[in-house]
Amino acid sequence: MIVVVGKGIFGLSVAEFLSRQRQNKIVVLASDEHVPASRAAAANLSTKSQVFARDPHFELKISGKKNYPEWLKSLCHESAAFSLGELKSSFVSSRGRDLFSSVELADRQWNRVVQPKSEISARGLPEQSVVRVGSQEIEYGDEAWVDASFLLNLLESVCRSRGVEFRICDIANLANLEAECVDAQSLILCTGSQTPRILQAWNLSELPPSLGKSQRWSYGGTLAIDIPGWQMPDGISLLEYVSAEALEKVTFSGTHGKLYCSSVSVSCADKHHQNQPAEPDFFKIEAQQRSLISTLHKIFKIKLDLHEHHWRWGVRLGYGHRELVVEALPHTFSFLKGPLVVAAGAHKSGFLFAPEIGSLVGQKLQA
Numbered sequence: 576m577i578v579v580v581g582k583g584i585f586g587l588s589v590a591e592f593l594s595r596q597r598q599n600k601i602v603v604l605a606s607d608e609h610v611p612a613s614r615a616a617a618a619n620l621s622t623k624s625q626v627f628a629r630d631p632h633f634e635l636k637i638s639g640k641k642n643y644p645e646w647l648k649s650l651c652h653e654s655a656a657f658s659l660g661e662l663k664s665s666f667v668s669s670r671g672r673d674l675f676s677s678v679e680l681a682d683r684q685w686n687r688v689v690q691p692k693s694e695i696s697a698r699g700l701p702e703q704s705v706v707r708v709g710s711q712e713i714e715y716g717d718e719a720w721v722d723a724s725f726l727l728n729l730l731e732s733v734c735r736s737r738g739v740e741f742r743i744c745d746i747a748n749l750a751n752l753e754a755e756c757v758d759a760q761s762l763i764l765c766t767g768s769q770t771p772r773i774l775q776a777w778n779l780s781e782l783p784p785s786l787g788k789s790q791r792w793s794y795g796g797t798l799a800i801d802i803p804g805w806q807m808p809d810g811i812s813l814l815e816y817v818s819a820e821a822l823e824k825v826t827f828s829g830t831h832g833k834l835y836c837s838s839v840s841v842s843c844a845d846k847h848h849q850n851q852p853a854e855p856d857f858f859k860i861e862a863q864q865r866s867l868i869s870t871l872h873k874i875f876k877i878k879l880d881l882h883e884h885h886w887r888w889g890v891r892l893g894y895g896h897r898e899l900v901v902e903a904l905p906h907t908f909s910f911l912k913g914p915l916v917v918a919a920g921a922h923k924s925g926f927l928f929a930p931e932i933g934s935l936v937g938q939k940l941q942a
């Protein structure tokens with residue numbers, strides 16, 4: 576039996592990968608107290624900033640993005656509950672556009688992102704990866720978006736149809752974990768920002784250095800908006816408006832009838848080294864919300880009431896500049912016969928890693 580903890584994008588993607596062969600019994604445990612951050616994500620599959628940055632996960636993200644269409648198609652084929660028709664409105668792969676409030680800002684960004692052709696092809700990217708369009712716009716050739724709820728529900732439905740069991744359990748309490756892990760060969764922890772708190776509660780003596788790197792907590796919000804008569808420009812799946820004032824950086828994603836706007840993100844400190852974030856500064860959050868409303872009005876002529884639309888909130892945790900930690904941890908649990916693997920740290924791009932994370936965890940289980 577393999578036990579996966581977590582029903583966010585990591586836990587479900589790992590359970591989906593491991594259940595493909597139907598060789599092992601798989602149980603997914605999740606606490607109903609901790610809502611997955613994955614449910615708050617706009618689920619933009621954006622790699623534009625990595626085109627020019629030295630990102631250690633660059634190849635993985637690009638390969639995740641490439642594999643998305645086939646992965647989603649095969650899941651929809653397998654699921655009785657989701658159709659290919661629904662997929663059309665739940666995954667879009669097209670261009671991304673940055674819109675700047677001034678030519679000077681656009682110039683500055685262009686100088687940062689423009690790449691020689693040789694560099695673009697050395698990275699295996701399409702020639703039109705970064706293009707200047709007019710004086711205040713830059714376009715990125717290969718951006719995408721997936722509907723987070725659709726994907727999470729699809730993954731759960733496919734897992735259930737393959738016999739994966741789902742149970743509610745708070746595993747920070749070791750007695751609960753032990754009761755659920757009788758006969759477990761492997762335990763995979765996909766508990767997102769709760770991971771350090773859980774490991775601390777278990778009193779594990781040795782933690783990998785990657786999990787000890789400076790913890791970066793943030794609290795973020797995505798706004799699900801439905802604006803009659805307004806839609807994303809044709810052929811664009813991600814649209815970002817950037818102005819000189821840092822508060823006015825707004826990203827739209829999605830498609831007709833499913834539009835998301837992500838702009839609220841406030842960092843919060845570790846609560847006195849207790850491995851949980853301090854309360855975010857609610858004044859800052861409200862200031863960002865108001866700024867968003869005023870930007871939407873000023874730039875896109877969209878009139879919104881702050882409280883009328885649906886916000887999704889979540890906590891993220893990253894470790895230093897790493898966005899992904901997949902490690903086997905030493906343990907002395909007598910109830911666990913095999914490895915304990917942790918897959919966490921995706922504070923920004925968890926959805927980009929989704930098609931790849933199962934095989935990364937699989938490699939750790941076999942090592």
Ligand SMILES: Cc1cc2nc3c(=O)[nH]c(=O)nc-3n(C[C@H](O)[C@H](O)[C@H](O)COP(=O)(O)OP(=O)(O)OC[C@H]3O[C@@H](n4cnc5c(N)ncnc54)[C@H](O)[C@@H]3O)c2cc1C
Binds near residue numbers: 581606610
């Ligand atoms: C506002 C916001 C916007 C974002 N936008 C994007 C985006 O556009 N694109 C992108 O790729 N990423 C985005 N992210 C980041 C993305 O949400 C994360 O990378 C991703 O959710 C991490 O998934 P996870 O499965 O590791 O953790 P989570 O989704 O947090 O799942 C953790 C799971 O562990 C379970 N759990 C926790 N503690 C316990 C316990 N004690 N016992 C049992 N179960 C437990 C929880 O119940 C949950 O099921 C965004 C995040 C936020 C907050």
